[in-house]
Amino acid sequence: MALNSKDNAxxxxxxxxxxxxxxxxxxxxxxxxxxxxxxxxALRILHRRDLAEEAIxxxxxxxxxxxxxxxxxxxxxxxxxxxxxxxxxxxxxxxxPPEHGLNEEQSFDEWASDDLGPLEKATSNSEARALLQxxxxxxxxxxxxxxxxxxxxxxxxxxxxxxxQPIGTVKTWIRRGLQVLRSCMGAL
Amino acid sequence: MRYDKPELRDMLAAKYALGTLRGxxxxxxxxxxxxREDWQNxxxxxxxxxxxxxxxxxxxxxxxxxxxxxxxxxFPAYSRTRQWWRTLALGFSAVSALLLxxxxxxxxxxxxPPAQQTQTSGIHIALLxxxxxxxxxxxxxxxxxxxSQELRVASLPGLQVQADKAYELWxxxxxxxxxxxxxxxxxxxxxxxxxxxxxxxxxLTGALAVSVEPPGGSxxxxxxxxxxxxxKIGVI
Numbered sequence: 001m002a003l004n005s006k007d008n009a010x011x012x013x014x015x016x017x018x019x020x021x022x023x024x025x026x027x028x029x030x031x032x033x034x035x036x037x038x039x040x041x042a043l044r045i046l047h048r049r050d051l052a053e054e055a056i057x058x059x060x061x062x063x064x065x066x067x068x069x070x071x072x073x074x075x076x077x078x079x080x081x082x083x084x085x086x087x088x089x090x091x092x093x094x095x096x097p098p099e100h101g102l103n104e105e106q107s108f109d110e111w112a113s114d115d116l117g118p119l120e121k122a123t124s125n126s127e128a129r130a131l132l133q134x135x136x137x138x139x140x141x142x143x144x145x146x147x148x149x150x151x152x153x154x155x156x157x158x159x160x161x162x163x164x165q166p167i168g169t170v171k172t173w174i175r176r177g178l179q180v181l182r183s184c185m186g187a188l
Numbered sequence: 189m190r191y192d193k194p195e196l197r198d199m200l201a202a203k204y205a206l207g208t209l210r211g212x213x214x215x216x217x218x219x220x221x222x223x224r225e226d227w228q229n230x231x232x233x234x235x236x237x238x239x240x241x242x243x244x245x246x247x248x249x250x251x252x253x254x255x256x257x258x259x260x261x262x263f264p265a266y267s268r269t270r271q272w273w274r275t276l277a278l279g280f281s282a283v284s285a286l287l288l289x290x291x292x293x294x295x296x297x298x299x300x301p302p303a304q305q306t307q308t309s310g311i312h313i314a315l316l317x318x319x320x321x322x323x324x325x326x327x328x329x330x331x332x333x334x335x336s337q338e339l340r341v342a343s344l345p346g347l348q349v350q351a352d353k354a355y356e357l358w359x360x361x362x363x364x365x366x367x368x369x370x371x372x373x374x375x376x377x378x379x380x381x382x383x384x385x386x387x388x389x390x391x392l393t394g395a396l397a398v399s400v401e402p403p404g405g406s407x408x409x410x411x412x413x414x415x416x417x418x419x420k421i422g423v424i
Contacts, residue, residue: 029323036247128243178202
């Protein structure tokens, strides 16, 4: 089931609210509906299956405990759960010893490619497809810098090393990139 | 810094959402967001947009051991027997049935003032799950109105698809009388079933079951195949 339509978003709100009231069947349904995408995200960040599984367990335990405090007027369920997943994965990534070399193993060339087709193919949500359209307005390396920040939690210094650019250049890329995204997505 | 400039607010919120805002600047930002609603809204806007990046990853189904471990961590006592679903389903049914009786029959409810008799609060929903607790459909009943009612049905990803067969939804009335067909359930996507007024009250007190039937539904008007899913309407 693609989680894109308004009805699906409402279904997720129902399931999360019921989970918050202690309904385990609703929680199981929520897991069924969302875990594949969030596990995909955990794998993208952590690269290793065992680490991603550990992260996703922590994430759903946290979702269960924090479900009562979820507020539908502030964020969509997928946004809320995605943020929890990303934060947990980045924490785990940072806690690994440096010699782990996970950052170096990960390639983000697909974001630097002129063809964003493979990314669009994996995308289930129409709003995310709109974001990809906006990303096409950025230069390839600018896209890559933004993807590295999001998926690897890289700070400006690390980005500069990874992309072999002066730090000032990387900062400018990101700032201008975000400005372009702001006006592009704000106009949608 | 002049914090009233929208461009500054916007750029800080964007960097915060992306994660490139670090250290003292991040802490300062978090402090400001707590105090100002416009900053909060702007940050929510960016968090939602930036999170869309996550949707570009390929979905990968986790191994079934992952769910087992989550289950064990959250409910250690129940998981040992692996029977908690049934206990829970029964418990929930009993509690929600009681709630429903009180809701639809306010005369019996000491807490409900008579003036509110015409109002039925809450949303009526049911999860239909199989014996291994895998949910197949989520049902939502439109708010009680005197006339027509509508049951909206959404199939869930864990549903076992039956090729060349149909899933038929039955109402099992609380008075133990014969099952009444409500309609066929979709094997993917959503559907909407209209409920006859005379069934409406029974729908809330009775149980729901789903049987496997030939395409087009049961030829006899009674369930002919295996009952794979069950549930009960409750109020949230």
